[in-house]
Amino acid sequence: MPEIDLPQAPPLLSTKKPSRRPHLTVSAGLPHVAPARVLASAVIAATAAAVLIPTTLVGIGVALTGVAVLSAVFVGSPDRPSRPQVIAATSIAALLAVAGWRSAEWLSLTCIVVSLIATGVLVVGARSIREMAFTMVAPIVLAFGAAGWIYRGAASARSNRPVENVGAVIKVGLLTIALFTVFVALFAGADAAFASLVDSVVPHFGNADVGSNVIAGLAVGVFTALGCYIRFARPAITDGHPKTSSDTWMWAVPTGTVLALYAAFLITQTRAMFGGDAYVQQTAGLTYADYARSGFWQLFAVTALTILVVSIGWQRADRSTMSRRVLVRAILGGLCLAALAVVVSALHRMSLYMDTFGATRLRVSVMATELWLGAILLALIVAGVGLRTRQLPRAIGLLTIAATLSFAAYNPDSRIAQANVDRFEKTGKIDTYYLADLSADATGALLELPADLRACVLRKIARDVRSDNGWTEFNIGRSKAKRQLSGERFALSDDFSSCRPR
Incomplete structure (x- = not known):
């Protein structure tokens, strides 16, 4: 029987596309055990925090604790801090110094929260928005790895340098503390000048609960050790393959629609601003102050949402050709400019409202936040003109720190x-x-x-x-x-x- 050649099936080729999902990687140079200096840094930071943390959110102790923790993290790090890292650490210390400058606890809390976020960005070494967002969950994601790393370091330090005659060490320590306490008390009772010196040197907790200070110190020590681990691990978020849309209409239609809505709103808003109280009462049936109050929060949300829309649109838009780059600048830049006009409108409304009903912390705070959002919009416009956004996340971070310090200087x-x-x-x-x-x-x-x-x-x-x-x-x-x-x-x-x- 003659042989018949059958057509061969084409070879099966793998068409698996590379994953677009970001994933976390750590440095291959991460040591198996924590170095001794990491353990020492954590202990020193914990001790300093237990002594320095005040009973409230106001006091120079907050700033001193922050400086101690930052110094401990840098000492326990594998590399010396770079100049940008030193500048960032100085900015964080300035934020914490507000607690020793202004007496408003709510203002101090704001600065502490911003400083904690900035510290996370500094320790992780975040450069992109994605990495900055990762700093919010980094302590949870890396906690188990850090715990094992610290435990192995402590076990290694103990096995390499065993403490001989532990009982004698404890006895000598207790005897030294007892003698020190007795003689200090006697000398202080014998001389008022020495008593004043002791009172100025020895930490005075006032009405503080010593137990809570110890717990706070332990927590600070744990987070200091975690910060050192992150500095060694150098976690990085890989972006995979950024998803851009080759079809211009897929991003231009929704963002262009929002821009058209902006135009309609701003035309109406211009008539209200120049028409004054009579125009508002005739069209809306409200006094000018009530009209200002009724729309501020919506305009605040519009500004924040616009920044999100512009950021997503920038990531999705294809900027490979000159015509597409011009379209991106026209639509997204137009959105930023329109949002700036809305910022001016919102600030005008709140100013009118405060003139009528008085200033409060909430009203002043949201005005400051609106100004901060306006500054971010300006940063987006500047970055969009040159199509260079690599340094934009860091610029926004520094802008946020500067805005917070300016608000503290404003003395709300x-x-x-x-x-x-x-x-x-x-x-x-x-x-x-x-x-x-x-x-x-x-x-x-x-x-x-x-x-x-x-x-x-x-x-x-x-x-x-x-x-x-x-x-x-x-x-x-x-x-x-x-x-x-x-x-x-x-x-x-x-x-x-x-x-x-x-």
């Missing part, structure tokens, strides 16, 4: 108090309950009020600044207020029945 509690005092002089209206809850930063402005109102709003501040909370809670704002109130006498009680708002 003092400005809020001054705005309300000016409003009282014009209208006779004042919310004494609210002003009484401001921090000592507001003392100078509140002293301009009449004597009866002054006693109402400064009573709590006077009680706070005259209490002795220890040197770790030293604060420039509180110290300044104490001097300003040195000639004032208030009944230090919580009875505000005679201090009703007017």
Whole structure:
């Protein structure tokens, strides 16, 4: 039978596309065990934190603790810090120093949160938005690896350098502490100058719970060790293959639609701004102040959402040809410019509202946040003009730190108090309950009020600044207020029945 050649099937080729999913990698140079200097750095940071952390979020102890932790992480790191890292660490220390500068706890908390995020970015070495986002979950993702690494390091240090005669070491330590305590107490009782020296050197916790300080110190030590591990591991998020759309309409249609909505809104908004109160009452049936309040939060959300839309559109848009780059600049740049106009509108609305109803922490804070979003939009425009966005995430990070420090320099509690005092002089209206809850930063402005109102709003501040909370809670704002109130006498009680708002 003759042989018949059958057609051969084509060979099967693997058409598996490379994964677009990002994945986490760590450095191959990560040692198997933690070096001894990492353990020492963690112990030193824990001890410093237990001694320095104040009982509140305000005090020079916050800044000193932060400096101790940053120094410990750098000492326990495999490499010396680079110049940009030193600049970043200095910026973080400046944020923490606000706790020793301003007496408003809410402002100090804001700076602490920003400093923690910046510290995570610094330790991870994040350069992209994706890596910066990873810093938020890095302690959770890397915790198990760090725990084993630290445990092996501690076990290795113990096996290589066994402590002989542990009982004798403990006895000598306890005897030394006992003798030191007894003789210091005797010398302090014998001489007032030496007693003053001891009181200035020995940490004074005031009303602090020593147990909580120890727990806080242990937590700081753990996170310091984790920071050293991350510096050794050098985690990196690989982006895989960025997904861009070759079909221009897929990103241009939705973003162009948003741009058209912006144009319609801004035309209407321009008529309202120039038409004034009469136009608003005729068209919306609201007073100008109510009109301003009714739309601010929506405009705030629009600004934030626009930044997200522009960022995603920039990643998806194909910029391989000149015509496509021009279209990207036109639509996304137009969105940024329109959003800047909305920022101006939102700030105008809130300014009108505060002129009518007074300034508060919330209103001042959201105005500052709106200004920060406007600065980010400007950064996006500058980056888009040159189509260079590699350094944009770091620029936004530095911009955020600068904005936070500027807000602290603005001294919001003092400005809020001054705005309300000016409003009282014009209208006779004042919310004494609210002003009484401001921090000592507001003392100078509140002293301009009449004597009866002054006693109402400064009573709590006077009680706070005259209490002795220890040197770790030293604060420039509180110290300044104490001097300003040195000639004032208030009944230090919580009875505000005679201090009703007017």
